Amino acid sequence: MKKDVRKAVIAGNWKMNKTRPEAKALIEEMKPLVANAGCEVVACVPFTNLETVLEAAKGSNIKVGAQNCHFEKSGAFTGEISADMLVEMGVEYVIIGHSERRQYFGETDETVNKRTKAALAAGLKVILCVGEMLADRENGITDELVAMQTKIALKNVSAEELKNVIIAYEPVWAIGTGKTATAEQANEVCAVIRATIKALYGCEAAEGITIQYGGSMNAKNAAELVAQPDVDGGLIGGASLKAPDFAVIVDAATKG
Numbered sequence: 184m185k186k187d188v189r190k191a192v193i194a195g196n197w198k199m200n201k202t203r204p205e206a207k208a209l210i211e212e213m214k215p216l217v218a219n220a221g222c223e224v225v226a227c228v229p230f231t232n233l234e235t236v237l238e239a240a241k242g243s244n245i246k247v248g249a250q251n252c253h254f255e256k257s258g259a260f261t262g263e264i265s266a267d268m269l270v271e272m273g274v275e276y277v278i279i280g281h282s283e284r285r286q287y288f289g290e291t292d293e294t295v296n297k298r299t300k301a302a303l304a305a306g307l308k309v310i311l312c313v314g315e316m317l318a319d320r321e322n323g324i325t326d327e328l329v330a331m332q333t334k335i336a337l338k339n340v341s342a343e344e345l346k347n348v349i350i351a352y353e354p355v356w357a358i359g360t361g362k363t364a365t366a367e368q369a370n371e372v373c374a375v376i377r378a379t380i381k382a383l384y385g386c387e388a389a390e391g392i393t394i395q396y397g398g399s400m401n402a403k404n405a406a407e408l409v410a411q412p413d414v415d416g417g418l419i420g421g422a423s424l425k426a427p428d429f430a431v432i433v434d435a436a437t438k439g
């Protein structure tokens with residue numbers, strides 16, 4: 184598989200962090216540090232920060248994303264946000280199926296599929312998260328599980344729509360724990376996801392799709408991870424809240 188046909192994407196997942204003034208300050212600090220990035224740079228921020236961050240990032244190379252959206256267009260879904268609402272604001276990306284949504288908010292493979300389809304239909308780019316729990320890895324079912332999550336999430340997603348999908352391989356045991364998958368482990372599972380895409384959509388789609396690694400990626404380990412042939416950047420939690428660290432990761436992805 185030819186890595187140079189794909190653009191690496193480094194996306195920050197700010198999770199439930201930062202007030203509006205803090206968000207503005209973080210983007211202002213990041214802007215000059217990532218201005219020469221040779222990869223796509225995205226900040227996925229809390230809903231309350233979207234307007235602030237869209238404004239602060241204007242004229243820069245930082246793209247803005249949300250961390251979830253609902254699958255219905257509108258209606259009686261208290262506390263939810265629709266894909267159309269995000270698009271109307273100027274948001275470009277949305278994370279779907281993050282393991283914290285799956286663990287704490289009842290997200291299932293089926294609802295991940297519904298949200299993915301709704302987001303794509305509205306014109307958003309989707310960062311679709313898949314990944315195994317520690318017990319799955321210990322039971323030797325990582326490859327099958329991740330392939331299954333990928334297949335279900337992409338059910339009835341067309342080849343044309345797939346062009347707006349990035350897949351983030353995020354082993355759950357590595358998220359926010361400081362335990363990173365080895366570069367070989369990350370590459371191996373990203374390759375399994377690519378093979379799954381090849382089986383579903385063919386060779387060209389598999390070669391073109393961006394597959395990120397996520398899970399305690401930081402300024403120290405990013406270079407080795409993003410240099411792997413099947414790893415096209417990263418989804419970054421904790422380290423995306425520190426502009427200098429995030430910039431080092433962006434530099435690592437630029438060098439590939």
Ligand code: PEP
Pocket residue numbers: 196198353357358359360361397398399400418419420421422
């Ligand atoms: C994430 O939230 O997707 C993530 C990978 O978090 P962290 O980098 O903190 O492990």
